[in-house]
Amino acid sequence: MQARKSPSKTQHKSQSKSHSQKALRIFFRNKAAVLGMILLLLVILASFVGRFFTRSIPLKSSAPFTPPGSHEKVMLGTDQVGRDILAGILYGGKTTLLVGISAATITIIIGVVVGALAGFYGGWVDEILMRITEFFQVLPTLLFAMVLVALFSPSLWTVIFAIGAVSWTSTARLARAEFLKIKHMEYVTAGRALGMQDSGLIWKAILPNALPPLIVSATLIIGVAILFEAGLSFLGLSDPNVISWGAILGGGRPYFLDAWWIVTLPGLMIFITVLSISLIGDGLNDAFNPKLRES
Amino acid sequence: MAWLQLIIKRLFYALILILAVIVLNFLLIQLAPGDPAEVIAGEMGGATEEVLASIRERYGLDKPVPVQLGLYLTSILRGDLGDSYYYNAPVSKLILRRLGPTLLLVVTAIIIALFLGTFLGVIASQRPSSFFSSFVTVFSLVGYAMPVFWTAMMFILLFAWIWPIFPVSDMRNFLLEGPWWRHVLDVAHHLVLPAVTLALIYLAQYSRLARSSMLDVLSADYVRTARAKGLKEPVIIAKHALRNALLPIITIAGLQFGGVISGAVLVETVFNWPGLGTLALDSILRRDYPILMAILLFSSIMVIVFNILTDLCYQLIDPRLKTR
Secondary structure (H helix, E strand, C coil), X not given: CXXXXXXXXXXXXXXXXXXXXXXXXXXXXXXXHHHHHXXXXXXXXXXXXXXXXXXXXXXXXXXXXXXXXCCCCCCCCECCCCEEHHHHHHHHHHHHHHHHHHHXXXXXXXXXXXXXXXXXXXXXXXXXXXXXXXXXXXXXXXXXXXXHHHHCCCCHHHXXXXXXXXXXXXXXXXXXXXXXXXXXXXXXXXXXXXXXXXXXXXXXXXXXXXXXHHXXXXXXXXXXXXXXXXXXXXXXXXXXXXXXXXXXXXXXXXXXXXXHHHHHHHHHHHHHHHHHHHHHHHXXXXXXXXXXXXC | CHHHHHHHHHHHHHHHHHHHHHHHXXXXXXXXXXXXXXXXHCCCCCCCHHHHHHHHHHCCCCCCHHHHHHHHHHHHHCCCCCEECCCCEEHHHHHHHHHHHHHHHHHHHHHHHHHHHHHHHHHHHHCCCCHHHHHHXXXXXXXXXXXXXXXXXXXXXXXXXXXXXCCCCCCCCCCCCCCHHHHHHHHHXXXXXXXXXXXXXXXXXXXXXXXXXXXXXXXXXXXHHHHHCXXXXXXXXXXXXXXXXXHHHHHHHHHCXXXXXXXXXXXXXXXXXXXXXXXXXXXHHCCCHHHHHXXXXXXHHHHHHHHHHHHHHHHHHCHXXXXX
């Protein structure tokens, strides 16, 4: 695995621009990635705009356990208390997506800061930060998040913070590895010789060149965070006043043998969303990975 | 000797990690809103003033924080994980009863995922552009994107309605009588769906990883050498390629063990499997925090133990480490 280093590591700024253009072109030629893009756009449209096209709102009740297709007003049926599943899916998507993206942002920020400092400074800084990272890797993520949410009231922010707090470790390792690789390159040495500050070297010189793998991992982390949010709200550990796909699933669980649609449809939405995000992540990975590009 | 040294070093390190988890538990109790005594008692455990007073005395909650930490550490290291006021029983007893079922589920799932995943990946790597190979790629994407609790419920719908050959809830049939082996078979029968559900996510990932790492290894020089020597393809795969291709899979499997336990929480909940996961969820709903904290500690210890085992496996398999 170590031998897989890209041949073109001495990129300059002008080159990196054409590199990213080339990467984009490769990305859009990848059918699976484009399919993922289209699916994700549809999910986003449905979650943010779709609500304006339904006549019902999610919390309004009609007859409970109405199967899909049996009533013209509630196309996808109703749940155990008579809430419209379609409206629930359209409204709940916003929560799921926003929590996923916010949690992924926190994850990336913690991971990149820890990884960058560890990789750039090395020595005892690296030692301490990596021990902390290893400690967090030992904690079973969902259980730790469950404890956090249970101890500190189940609100959206607690959930976002808990997901961020448990999932940053792999990003930190990735960022550290990239920083270790790049910090010895000539242009960084040159920057240092020109009197650039450490912060300038870290954020302006090294980070931009470490971005491609970090972007790929950030994409995948959004998917993981969405699965995480769904799992927590499925277990009843989310803001009770906000509807989300996982919460609909969790609410319908006791009845799902009699009313399959309550759990099947929101779960399908989670599946499609995470699938589309992984397809995009894979596409980006292929586009940024020079070894695959040549073959 | 190198082995022994390594094991001692790993055990020492594991001990520090376990201490760190206990300190984390302590900090969480301190930082949680409300009176720590009430957090320890569990809010819905029906804690009376006397119970709270005895907790305050036992953990020295009126003393400075470092003293409290010391008392907390020593009581846990003595094996005293506190009492569940809901069950009116020591937490350690409750946990040990649930540990077995969780371990059974998790270990079975990992074995299925590792063996089947590697097998599928190796087959797929033989013809990288074949239909089967693309199937493995699609399967891994799909398996990864399905929320595990949803998969579990879809399986239950399938096996409860359409094809009722597996039990969909609990770990055993309590009415069953007969010799011991019938009970073993009964548990195995109940284990099928939960274990397959949990294995599916990792099976998907490992098959993909095995495929790509086999492809990497098969283009390496030593494999070309082996081919030039005229060795048969199965021998090359088994003796030269697979061994090296397994290394990244083992690394990832080790890193992901915490995730497997997390998945087990969800799978246990859906299948009503009597393990730590269902206990954790019940304890959250009852605000029975001592149990919750102990489960966090115990599952972290499981991860630590599994990491050590992974490390040892790595030593066994990696040919470069063996020659030293």
